[in-house]
Amino acid sequence: MAAMVGLFWVTPDAVYVGSPPNAIGVCVRLTADGLEAADPDGSLTWTWQELRSAVVEDAPSESRTSRASNLLGSVVSAAIGSLTGEGPPEMTLRLDTADGPQQLTVYSAAAGGYIDEEVRLSQELLDRLVAGIADPRAPGAWGRVHAGEGTPEPRAREALLRAWAQA
Secondary structure, eight states, rough: OOEEEETTTSSSOOOEEESSSSSTOOEEEOSSEEEEEEEETTTEEEGGGGEHHHEEEEOOBBOHHHHHHHHHHHHHHHHHHTTTTOOOOOEEEEEEEEEEEEEEEEOOOOOOOOOOHHHHHHHHHHHHHHHHHHHHTTTHHHHHHHHGOOOOOHHHHHHHHHHHHHH
């Protein structure tokens, strides 16, 4: 089982920006050391020290009221793909690295979109991770204990994102 918290897909074993690995293995994983991007051609890694910024763009947006009704469908869609053959919405992860800019495609884990406040708090967490003032192990530690319980309610997700940014 897994949980969506903001822009992150949290399992007992890993934390992903956007969705978990799709059928061909494309994903971006958040680790204690930095970010790992995987695709069929290989993988790239950046340590937190090598990153100057990490910004998620084009996150699909959804209101709080319609989110609850679409959550189960979003989780299923992110995990197994859409039955219509369309993949989940794409987002862009722009990195400013010591070696220059990088642009990665990540897939939304929320087929119906994310709540704006969760997107803002997720970006704040990424900013603080890059700045070295948040503990990148906090989301994974939470996932090892709680991801099996599924996705928390919106206010709990917001509280988690705030707590992780302060860890």
